[in-house]
Amino acid sequence: MVGSSTSMMASRADRIGACSPHGGENLLADGGFEESAKTWDIGKSELTSEAHAGEFACALYVETPRYIPVWSDICIQKIIVMPGKEYRLSAFARMSLPPLTNGVYIGVRRPDGSVLKDRLFLLSGRDWTRMALDFDSGKEQELTVFCGVWTDRNSTYFVDDFSLNMIK
Numbered sequence: 001m002v003g004s005s006t007s008m009m010a011s012r013a014d015r016i017g018a019c020s021p022h023g024g025e026n027l028l029a030d031g032g033f034e035e036s037a038k039t040w041d042i043g044k045s046e047l048t049s050e051a052h053a054g055e056f057a058c059a060l061y062v063e064t065p066r067y068i069p070v071w072s073d074i075c076i077q078k079i080i081v082m083p084g085k086e087y088r089l090s091a092f093a094r095m096s097l098p099p100l101t102n103g104v105y106i107g108v109r110r111p112d113g114s115v116l117k118d119r120l121f122l123l124s125g126r127d128w129t130r131m132a133l134d135f136d137s138g139k140e141q142e143l144t145v146f147c148g149v150w151t152d153r154n155s156t157y158f159v160d161d162f163s164l165n166m167i168k
Contacts, residue, residue: 024165027087028077028145031162033058041076050158052092052128057160062151073148074104074159081137086168089145090132095123096156102149104157106131109144116143128160134167 029039033047033056040058048059060074081087093104107118117135137143147159 027164052160061156069152076146091162092128
């Protein structure tokens with residue numbers, strides 16, 4: 001088990017080294033959920049055919065007591081990064097309800113679970129909204145990309161077409 005994990009990390013580290021400083025290769029595996037989300041932890045989410053592009057997207061139905069906000073991860077993926085480099089995380093999201101004040105967060109967490117950087121994107125209801133977040137990896141070599149919601153209303157959130165690129 002340890003050997004295969006080390007091999008996978010080395011392989012992903014090689015991909016990072018080959019990345020163009022102005023975008024290049026997507027460092028997230030299966031950013032469009034086309035491979036059954038094998039590389040993502042989707043928790044209570046599920047795959048849906050209501051995709052932004054391709055055949056699949058990730059969807060989370062949140063059921064919560066009204067006016068009692070809860071946090072729910074939609075999807076997460078662990079990644080290997082180069083310390084001291086800048087990255088751009090982007091994705092698309094929409095929700096099943098008409099426009100509300102609810103939105104979706106994208107961000108990155110450190111290995112200890114603390115948030116390195118995140119950003120809230122208010123959604124325009126049923127239309128897909130592009131989200132993007134630039135961040136510096138600092139001293140970190142491993143991070144977790146996350147997408148989630150704080151919400152106090154029952155709704156379904158859809159996310160698709162994640163990408164992570166080194167920009168500097």
